[in-house]
Amino acid sequence: MQLWIDTGNLEEIRTAQSWGVIDGATTNPTLIAKEGHKDFKGVIQEICSIIHPGPVSAETVTTTAEKLIPEAHEIASWAPNVVVKIPLIPEGLKAVKVLSGEGIRTNVTLCFSPAQALLAAKAGATYVSPFVGRLEDRNEDGMRVVEDIVDIYANYGIATQVITASIRDTLHVTQAALMGAHIATLPFAVLKRMYDHPLTDIGLEGFLADWRKLQES
Numbered sequence: 147m148q149l150w151i152d153t154g155n156l157e158e159i160r161t162a163q164s165w166g167v168i169d170g171a172t173t174n175p176t177l178i179a180k181e182g183h184k185d186f187k188g189v190i191q192e193i194c195s196i197i198h199p200g201p202v203s204a205e206t207v208t209t210t211a212e213k214l215i216p217e218a219h220e221i222a223s224w225a226p227n228v229v230v231k232i233p234l235i236p237e238g239l240k241a242v243k244v245l246s247g248e249g250i251r252t253n254v255t256l257c258f259s260p261a262q263a264l265l266a267a268k269a270g271a272t273y274v275s276p277f278v279g280r281l282e283d284r285n286e287d288g289m290r291v292v293e294d295i296v297d298i299y300a301n302y303g304i305a306t307q308v309i310t311a312s313i314r315d316t317l318h319v320t321q322a323a324l325m326g327a328h329i330a331t332l333p334f335a336v337l338k339r340m341y342d343h344p345l346t347d348i349g350l351e352g353f354l355a356d357w358r359k360l361q362e363s
């Protein structure tokens with residue numbers, strides 16, 4: 147399963163990339179605004195160069211196919227590894243159909259049900275992003291939605307890849323991997339927690355202490 151980093155923070159992206167375990171990145175307007183980036187094109191190009199050749203999702207901010215298509219053309223021209231994020235609304239999927247015919251890679255975002263994911267696949271989406279954490283915030287089973295999408299796509303040999311998104315903790319990542327989701331996109335804090343286990347720290351401390359004792363004896 148691919149691991150992508152879900153942030154607009156360049157330092158986090160550089161650090162995650164330096165660890166050698168990241169395959170791609172996602173952003174959204176909220177994450178970009180949180181970092182105060184005014185130059186959207188510039189920041190996406192910077193992320194694309196850090197993550198290259200991995201895919202980087204940059205989100206559109208219009209809501210009609212008429213506007214989404216030229217907006218997607220513009221975003222797709224920014225870097226060879228950019229993926230255009232499009233919202234899961236009828237006009238969005240209408241745009242995805244055209245864009246997929248042109249060979250432009252899309253990430254259909256704000257997906258909250260298997261039925262929506264089926265429509266995204268029909269439109270030719272490269273990726274679909276079910277938002278697990280936001281479903282759980284409403285007391286709904288977000289991981290079940292991911293599992294159902296993975297199963298439905300497998301039933302029909304659908305090529306659209308499933309990005310487990312809106313991840314809140316490491317359990318979501320391991321569950322996504324067990325279900326066969328293609329990708330998990332995670333906040334930097336969750337990526338850091340994936341490294342953690344108290345027995346690793348205790349074990350390392352013991353090995354180093356014994357090594358020091360040996361050198362001093």
Ligand code: E4P
Pocket residue numbers: 152172173174255275277279280311312313331
């Ligand atoms: C995915 O592409 C989104 O940027 C992200 O996962 C949304 O997560 P949130 O629910 O934590 O905002």
